[in-house]
Amino acid sequence: MLTQLxxxxxxxxxxxxxxxxxxxxxxxxLLAEGHLLLEDLPGMGKTTLAHALANSLGLSYRRVQFTxxxxxxxxxxxxxxxxxxxxxxxxAGPVFSxxxxxxxxxxxSPKTQSALLEAMEEKQVSVDGETRALPTxxxxxxxxxxxxxxxxxxLPESQLDRFMFRLSLGFPDHQAEHxxxxxxxxxxxxxxxxxxxxTEQLRALQQQVPKVAASDALIDYxxxxxxxxxxxxxxxxxxxxxxxxxxxxxxxxxxxxxxxYVTAADVQQVFPYVAEHRLAPASDAQESRxxxxxxxxxxxxx
Amino acid sequence: MLTQQMLQQKKLLLCWAAIQLSxxxxxxxxxxxxxxxxxxxLLLYRLLSIFQAKAAVSLKLVNLLAGIIxxxxxxxxxxxxxLHFMLQILLLAAIARLLALQHLYEAxxxxxxxxxxxxxxxxxxxDMLIAxxxxxxxxxxxxxxxxxxxxxxSRLNWRQSGRSLLIxxxxxLAMFLLFPRLPPFxxxxxxxxxxxxxxxxxxxGSIEQLVQDDSLAFRxxxxxxxxPRQQLYWRARLYEDFDGRRWQVNALRQNAxxxxxxxxxxxxxxxxxxxxxxxxxxxxxxxxxPVTSSSNVFISPGGLLSSSKPVSQRLSYQxxxxxxxxxxxxxxEQQLNLRxxxxxxxxxxxxxxLKQQYPQSHALVQALAEHFRQQPFYxxxxxxxxxxxxxxxxxxxxxxxxxxxxASASAVILRHAGIAARVVGGYQGGNWHPQQxxxxxxxxxxxxxxxxxxxxxxxPFDPTAAVAPERILNSLDSALPxxxxxxxxxxxxxxxxxxxxxQQLMHLDYYWSVWVLGFxxxxxxxxxxNLYRHLPAIAYAVAVLFSIIIVLLxxxxxxRSSTGNTPEATKQLYRYLGKALAAKPPSLSVSAFLxxxxxxxxxxxxxxxxxxxxxxxxxYKEDAxxxxxxxxxxxxxxxxxxxxxxxxxNT
Numbered sequence: 011m012l013t014q015l016x017x018x019x020x021x022x023x024x025x026x027x028x029x030x031x032x033x034x035x036x037x038x039x040l041l042a043e044g045h046l047l048l049e050d051l052p053g054m055g056k057t058t059l060a061h062a063l064a065n066s067l068g069l070s071y072r073r074v075q076f077t078x079x080x081x082x083x084x085x086x087x088x089x090x091x092x093x094x095x096x097x098x099x100x101x102a103g104p105v106f107s108x109x110x111x112x113x114x115x116x117x118x119s120p121k122t123q124s125a126l127l128e129a130m131e132e133k134q135v136s137v138d139g140e141t142r143a144l145p146t147x148x149x150x151x152x153x154x155x156x157x158x159x160x161x162x163x164x165l166p167e168s169q170l171d172r173f174m175f176r177l178s179l180g181f182p183d184h185q186a187e188h189x190x191x192x193x194x195x196x197x198x199x200x201x202x203x204x205x206x207x208x209t210e211q212l213r214a215l216q217q218q219v220p221k222v223a224a225s226d227a228l229i230d231y232x233x234x235x236x237x238x239x240x241x242x243x244x245x246x247x248x249x250x251x252x253x254x255x256x257x258x259x260x261x262x263x264x265x266x267x268x269x270x271y272v273t274a275a276d277v278q279q280v281f282p283y284v285a286e287h288r289l290a291p292a293s294d295a296q297e298s299r300x301x302x303x304x305x306x307x308x309x310x311x312x
Numbered sequence: 313m314l315t316q317q318m319l320q321q322k323k324l325l326l327c328w329a330a331i332q333l334s335x336x337x338x339x340x341x342x343x344x345x346x347x348x349x350x351x352x353x354l355l356l357y358r359l360l361s362i363f364q365a366k367a368a369v370s371l372k373l374v375n376l377l378a379g380i381i382x383x384x385x386x387x388x389x390x391x392x393x394x395l396h397f398m399l400q401i402l403l404l405a406a407i408a409r410l411l412a413l414q415h416l417y418e419a420x421x422x423x424x425x426x427x428x429x430x431x432x433x434x435x436x437x438x439d440m441l442i443a444x445x446x447x448x449x450x451x452x453x454x455x456x457x458x459x460x461x462x463x464x465x466s467r468l469n470w471r472q473s474g475r476s477l478l479i480x481x482x483x484x485l486a487m488f489l490l491f492p493r494l495p496p497f498x499x500x501x502x503x504x505x506x507x508x509x510x511x512x513x514x515x516x517g518s519i520e521q522l523v524q525d526d527s528l529a530f531r532x533x534x535x536x537x538x539x540p541r542q543q544l545y546w547r548a549r550l551y552e553d554f555d556g557r558r559w560q561v562n563a564l565r566q567n568a569x570x571x572x573x574x575x576x577x578x579x580x581x582x583x584x585x586x587x588x589x590x591x592x593x594x595x596x597x598x599x600x601x602p603v604t605s606s607s608n609v610f611i612s613p614g615g616l617l618s619s620s621k622p623v624s625q626r627l628s629y630q631x632x633x634x635x636x637x638x639x640x641x642x643x644x645e646q647q648l649n650l651r652x653x654x655x656x657x658x659x660x661x662x663x664x665x666l667k668q669q670y671p672q673s674h675a676l677v678q679a680l681a682e683h684f685r686q687q688p689f690y691x692x693x694x695x696x697x698x699x700x701x702x703x704x705x706x707x708x709x710x711x712x713x714x715x716x717x718x719a720s721a722s723a724v725i726l727r728h729a730g731i732a733a734r735v736v737g738g739y740q741g742g743n744w745h746p747q748q749x750x751x752x753x754x755x756x757x758x759x760x761x762x763x764x765x766x767x768x769x770x771x772p773f774d775p776t777a778a779v780a781p782e783r784i785l786n787s788l789d790s791a792l793p794x795x796x797x798x799x800x801x802x803x804x805x806x807x808x809x810x811x812x813x814x815q816q817l818m819h820l821d822y823y824w825s826v827w828v829l830g831f832x833x834x835x836x837x838x839x840x841x842n843l844y845r846h847l848p849a850i851a852y853a854v855a856v857l858f859s860i861i862i863v864l865l866x867x868x869x870x871x872r873s874s875t876g877n878t879p880e881a882t883k884q885l886y887r888y889l890g891k892a893l894a895a896k897p898p899s900l901s902v903s904a905f906l907x908x909x910x911x912x913x914x915x916x917x918x919x920x921x922x923x924x925x926x927x928x929x930x931x932y933k934e935d936a937x938x939x940x941x942x943x944x945x946x947x948x949x950x951x952x953x954x955x956x957x958x959x960x961x962n963t
Contacts, residue, residue: 225934227879271932274901309898312882312931 011215012268014207018066019266021203025062026055028186032177034266035283036063036151040212041219042262044174044255045130045150047115047287052155054179060111060151061200067212068205069108070145076118078161082125086135100137105129108145108209112152116162126150127169147212156294167246167291174255175280176287178296215265222261223271227312231274232257235281235308245289245300256284274310281305325362327456328410329355331426334449335403338433338442342396344388350381354407371412378408395435402429419460426453438626440824441817493833509591510737510758514551514559516702519716519737520693525755528589529739530597531822532751535583539599541741542784543635545761545772546597546753549737550614554727556653557702559720559735564648565614583632587825590625594618597739597753600772602633613641628830638763638770646765649732656703656724663728673731673766680722681778687711689718691780715783718775719760732765736772740784748819881930881939885923888946888953892960903928909956912963919952 015037022033036059039046048056057073064071074085087103104110105126112126129135130150134143152173155162170176182190207215232253240247248256257272259280264272282298282305289300336343336351343351361369385392385400392400406425409418430453433446458473509529511518530546551559588596596609596617609617609629615638619627640646652660670676690712698705703724706717713721719735726733740759742751761774777784843850878886885902886893896905903924910917926945929938946953 223933225879225932227882228932271928273903273928273932275904278901278904306899310901312879312902 011207011211012265014211015215015266017206021066021206022059022062025200025203026059026179027189028182029055029179032179033059035175035177035263035280038259038262038266038280039175040067040147040149041216041265042174042255042258043147043216043219044259045152045172047170047173047176048151048153049156049176049178050153050180054181056151056153056179057111057113058200059179060109060153062203063149063151064109065200065203066206067109068208069147069149069212071109071111072104072107073111073113074104075113076115076122078117078119080118080122082122085122085125086129086137089138098138100140100142102142105135106142106144108147108149110148110150112150114155114162115152116154116165118163120163120166123163123165123169126152127172130172147209147216164292167288170287170291171249171251173287174259175283177283178294180296219258219262219265222264222269224257224261225271228272228274228277229257231308231310231312232260232277235277235304238304238308239285239289239300246291248285248288252285252288256281259284274312278305278310322362322365324456324459325410325413326359327452327459328422328426329359329362331449331452331456332403332407332410334445335406335426335429335433338446338449339399339403339429339436341436342392342399344392347385347392347400351403351407354411358407358411369411371414374408374412378404399429399432402432416460423453423457423460438825438829440821443824488831489836489839493836508589509593509755510549510595512549512561514549514716514720514735514737514760516558516695516698516706516713516717516720519758519760520695520714522758523693523756527755528818529591529753529755529757530586530588531825532587532742532753533585533749533826534751535585536581538744538751539582539635542777544599544741544751545736545759545774546599546739546742547616547736548595548597548739550616550763551735551737551760552648554651554653554720554724556655559723562648565612565616581634583630585628585630587626587628587822587830588623590623590627592622592624594620594622596623596627596629598631598633600633600635601638602631604632606630614638614645626825626829628825637772640765640768640770646732649734649765650727650730652724652727656701658701658704658708659721659724660728662707663725666725667729673726673729673764674771676729676731677726677764677771677773680725681773681775684718684775684778689713689779691776691783715776716760718779719762722762722773722775723764726762726764734763734770736761736763740774745819748822750822752818752822879931881927881942884939884943884946885927888950889957892957895960909960909963912959916952916956916959919949919956 019030019033019037022037023030026033036046040063048059050056060073061071063069074080083103085103085105087101087106089098090101091097092099115123115126125135129144130148133146133148134141136142154165181187236248236253236256239245256277260272260276263276263280264270267276269276282301285301285304286293286298289304293300333355336348336355340348381404382401385397385404389397402425406422406429409422409425413419413422427450430446430450433449434443437443437446508525508527510522549561550565552562552565553560582599584599586597596619598605598611598615598617601615602611602617605611605617606629608627609619609631611617617629617631619629666676666679670679688711691714692712693714695706695713695717696710698710703721706713707721707725716735723733723735737758737760739753739757740761741757742753744751759776761772761776763770763772765771774784882902893902893905896902906920906924906927910920923942923945926938926942929935930942
């Protein structure tokens with residue numbers, strides 16, 4: 011199954027050029043059953059990534075463009091009166107899909123944002139007292155513009171916490187952009203993507219993640235890392251939920267790297283993307299200053 | 313390669329600029345005015361460029377500039393002297409380096425040159441407060457050194473720094489106590505600084521200026537009890553040439569200062585140690601008749617002490633002697649002190665009268681003292697100006713004068729009366745600090761008195777004691793009228809608090825000079841001697857100390873291992889590769905560190921990969937089999953591990 015996963019990774023690399031580490035991290039987030047927040051300027055390929063991910067994994071994919079007048083009902087769905095059957099019928103919203111791209115999440119009102127975030131956390135939605143489970147796997151890729159852009163309302167810290175990873179694609183390098191301009195159109199490439207890994211296989215991989223071994227010494231190191239963020243005034247402390255997320259992400263990262271044990275290097279690799287938005291919600295995703303600082307200041311004895 | 317962001321840290325550059333500026337100030341004695349101006353200009357330019365965030369000056373320009381300046385220094389070598397030239401070149405190198413700083417190794421060189429220059433400051437200064445200042449500069453340099461190697465983002469780790477200092481402290485103490493005191497490698501040139509203290513000529517008025525100076529002249533600690541105050545006449549100069557107005561040291565005395573007086577078996581009941589302040593003069597101080605002294609000081613035939621070189625640093629010497637007056641050395645000395653100068657007719661007349669009345673010289677001196685006591689003579693810091701026949705004008709007209717007037721007039725009278733007499737310059741009394749146990753003699757205790765020849769002995773006679781006995785028994789302040797005391801003490805000196813602080817600082821300075829500066833070969837030998845004598849006790853103490861430390865260490869290890877213990881695999885690896893792993897940056901994991909070298913040293917690749925694979929299995933999977941294999945691997949591949957260690961060390 012891991013070979014299929016690597017095929018997925020390769021074909022994603024064909025679509026989004028020069029961003030292999032971000033693609034690997036995005037897959038890692040998917041395996042760890044977390045949700046992904048992409049922070050970038052418009053036009054950097056966020057949507058393409060989400061779409062390509064859904065296509066190559068054979069998952070159902072919906073995209074919602076968040077605007078300031080989007081209502082929770084538009085997202086979750088609502089009971090509509092059917093005149094013919096004289097009954098209320100539930101009209102499922104876009105949230106009932108396996109990959110949901112919440113585009114420009116920070117342009118929606120806080121109410122809509124929290125409806126989505128609740129769905130992310132609970133993996134279910136309740137409409138008019140009736141609880142409906144969301145499909146599995148359920149993977150949200152939210153994108154947001156950097157906060158200085160007009161008409162945005164920032165996600166509060168408690169809600170940022172729901173996203174396991176925060177990534178930024180960043181500008182492609184010269185070679186990648188040159189290649190991008192030479193070929194016809196990326197959408198055609200998107201359509202060429204075939205299902206490399208079916209849903210069952212993905213589920214199986216996701217279930218393997220918790221089984222990856224993490225030794226006592228490694229967990230001690232992780233705790234030292236997390237602890238170094240506490241009792242400081244220049245950053246928010248990392249919560250136990252954050253440490254759980256870091257370990258899970260590291261395990262997924264180890265799995266992608268074809269290992270059945272987590273190394274300290276795995277923790278160090280995923281740490282900036284898992285921790286930075288929890289340490290400093292308003293920070294720029296491009297530079298992970300605080301998490302790098304913590305990595306540098308925490309000795310790794312193993 | 314110094315990372316660019318590190319160099320752009322204004323803090324570090326500013327720190328270096330500040331260090332160089334303070335070095336310039338500390339070493340300014342060694343530099344001529346134009347040299348200081350050049351350095352100051354270069355530093356100013358650098359400071360401006362730091363604040364405007366300009367890049368460093370190009371290396372070529374700096375080299376050219378430094379070359380030109382160095383050549384100028386070289387041309388002035390004769391004037392500056394070799395040591396000062398060396399200091400100039402070193403400081404020039406440091407400043408030029410700062411101007412064109414680009415790489416990490418350059419910054420390291422800079423820091424080391426700073427250390428050397430800081431140490432050089434002690435050539436010119438031994439004062440405690442300045443030593444404190446030098447220590448601050450040293451600390452700043454140490455900080456910049458630390459910054460150079462610490463990750464640029466992290467703050468100063470106080471705990472770690474404190475621990476390093478604690479570790480180094482015993483070493484430092486041991487170096488101070490046990491390092492052999494070597495003779496200096498170079499001669500310290502005589503600085504062109506004005507000398508302080510008594511000069512070789514005694515004008516009417518020269519002592520009045522001196523007593524307004526509150527600075528310290530020397531300090532004395534007595535081995536026995538303090539002699540009575542009336543006997544504390546510290547002799548420093550013999551004035552034997554009189555030209556009618558001023559007294560001068562005879563040329564004979566100046567040349568004779570290198571001769572040693574014959575060792576006479578006079579009793580040396582009095583023993584004391586003098587710590588003289590820097591005066592840039594050779595003349596030193598002793599009571600009455602010194603008999604023996606430490607080797608750095610000569611006793612001249614006149615009973616005066618002198619050092620071979622002008623005293624440019626605080627100098628400490630031991631003297632033993634007696635309070636018996638000095639003996640006459642030769643007939644020539646007597647003749648020298650019978651010469652009279654023309655002029656002062658009234659004085660001559662007065663002297664003849666006295667001589668006729670009192671043929672005995674002792675009685676004559678008594679009568680002279682009585683004369684000063686009976687007639688309305690006044691003791692004053694501000695005597696009126698005297699005419700050409702100054703002695704006449706003083707004795708019969710103004711009758712107001714300071715110790716030099718009285719001494720000068722008495723000596724002239726005695727000489728006219730046919731008694732050999734001379735003026736002695738020195739210090740009288742001093743401030744006794746009973747708790748600290750030393751006598752502080754300041755410049756304001758400067759004094760002049762007379763010695764006359766009586767039965768082959770130079771008897772001291774202090775006319776001032778007749779006029780103002782309080783001067784001798786108490787202090788100068790009490791001898792002066794109220795309105796003149798203000799001349800001695802400017803307003804700020806009268807503040808009690810300041811006075812107290814000054815006093816405490818002086819005591820501290822005393823301990824500093826006794827315990828730190830005065831720690832020479834003798835003290836060191838004494839220390840060794842004492843150590844040897846108490847060897848069993850010391851061995852016992854050291855053993856106890858060691859066992860306490862070991863117990864503490866064991867306790868520390870035990871308590872530590874119960875909380876967060878090092879995994880067995882890591883322990884094993886450190887056992888075999890500890891030295892190589894010491895180079896590991898603390899935040900990097902062991903296997904990541906080792907795998908760095910896969911590309912560096914292809915010869916070790918197989919070994920490295922196997923090792924890290926086993927290590928990761930054993931550590932991260934907690935695989936017992938892998939751990940066993942790792943142990944076996946480490947045991948069986950010692951040669952390869954050695955090669956690996958070397959490879960890591962060399963890259």
